[in-house]
Amino acid sequence: MTIKLMCTWAFEKQIKKFDKAEMLFKNSLQRKEMGLHIHSIIIRKLKTICGVWEFKKIRYRNKNKNIIYYDNPHFQIEKHKNIDSNLKKDILEKIRNRLTYENVIKSYPKNTISIFSIRQIIKKSFIDKNQKTTVFKKIENEKNIYIEMDDTYAKLQWNSKNKKYLNRLVVIHTGLDNKRNVKNKTILIETKNTDSSKISVNQWVEIIKTKIKELYKFNYKNIIVIGDGATFIKKIAQKLNAKYIIDSWHLKKILQKLVGYGLYSRKNKHFFKWFNIQNKVTIYKFCEKEIMKGNYALVLDVIYEAIQFTKTQNHNVDLSMKLQEFYNFSKYVENNKQGIQNFAKNFYIGSRTEAFVANIIKKKIKRFTKIGLNLYKFLIYSGKKNNENLFFI
Structure with missing residues (x-):
């Protein structure tokens, strides 16, 4: 038996129990003793994983002429709600797995769910999550x-x-x-x-x-x-x-462009290979090591002198663009020298800003060509x- 057939069989069985309980209460002495008079029958529709199911609910009027319903033990349908909680969970799981709204809709029987309903389910889900907070207390050895x-x-x-x-x-x-x-x-x-x-x-x-x-x-x-x-x-x-x-990631990225070797930095290798030969280390590796100690002034001096030396050894090489890159780097370093000097302090534990951006935001939405604001927020909340x-x- 397929999952769909099993699901259909289970719901049909549940509806029969529900209808039987409604009729038993309708014909019971308890209902008469409560002074409840039959008013009408309404059809409640419930959207489920197996499709849309209909339940017949009997409405009663009491002595005060108020409309009430029998509290049926076999199935509780929330007031003003027509989407089963299991269907909501299944939809959210499919969205987390990067299914589009259209593919989510196609995964259920016809007319089970709409794009509007999916959007409302998503919106409500992250609003609920936003109310839960963790308080960090009694933390020892945290300075x-x-x-x-x-x-x-x-x-x-x-x-x-x-x-x-x-x-x-x-x-x-x-x-x-x-x-x-x-x-x-x-x-x-x-x-x-x-x-x-x-x-x-x-x-x-x-x-x-x-x-x-x-x-x-x-x-x-x-x-x-x-x-x-x-x-x-x-x-x-x-x-x-x-x-x-x-x-440090942003700083090293600029340093890499200035003096680093790589697929897109072949000119740098041509300019500074002499440094590697003389010092048994690339100019990038040397500067990276020193700048992470906070020695920004030494790094600026070394790079400037290296550019000038390259210029004297290769008169036909135009280094005007490289000098401009150096001046831009120098300005960036001077504007952030205190932040660089703090690399050497004992409270420095590395930086993760780019990793946070990638893991919290970018990875969650990278497969979507079009994404709404609420879906975007839901996907980010899902990773929390x-x-x-x-x-x-």
Whole structure:
């Protein structure tokens, strides 16, 4: 017997029990003693995994002329609800597995569910999840609260139109466990149409302060803010009286473009191979090691001297673009020198801003060519672990 036939058989059996119980109460002495008079029969439709099922409900009128129903023990149909809870769960699971609305609809008997109903189920599901929070208290040996921040963009549908949305991600946590997993995580996401105004720095400061006060019930020594050097991140760090660290992924990416070797950096290998021969290490590896110690001034000197030496050895090579890249890198480093120097401090545990953006947002929506705002939020909520907090701001 197929699953569909088994499902149909089970529901038909349930309906027969339901109808039998309705008739027994209708003809019972109990109903008469309660002073209930038959008023009418209505048909309640329930959407299930097996299709749409109809139940005949008898309505009664009591002495006060109020309409009431028999409390049938064989099947409880919620008032003003016509979608079975198992069907809702099945729909949400299929959406998590990246099925489109159209394919979800096709997976059930005809006219079981509509796109509008699916959207309402999704919307209600993440509204419910948003009410549950985890409070982190009695945490021993925790000295710091880390706040990692980054922006990403996505095209989302709203009112049937594709709009570009800013997703500002703020992850609060207390560091790493023995397996280097992030502990006590709270995720805050600002999702705004780029045409609308963003949450201000002062508003973000108050939001972060409130969440820390509500959710982190322990005495901490420092707040450490980690970001890519954006002005708004540094302003937030300043207003929180926090220590600021530049995100190493963004810094290394710029350094890689400037002096690193690779498929798209063959010119760099041609320019700086002499450095590798003389020092038994590539210029990128040398600079990466030193900058992660906080020695930004040494790195700038080495790169500048390397470019000048290359220029003297290869008069026919045009290094004007490479010099401009260096000046841009130098400006970025100078603007974030305190954040680089803090690499050497004992409170530095690495940065994960890009990984957070990828795992919390990008991976959840990458298979969708079109995605609505509510579906986007649902998919992100679906990835939340039980011991984490997640709030859309």
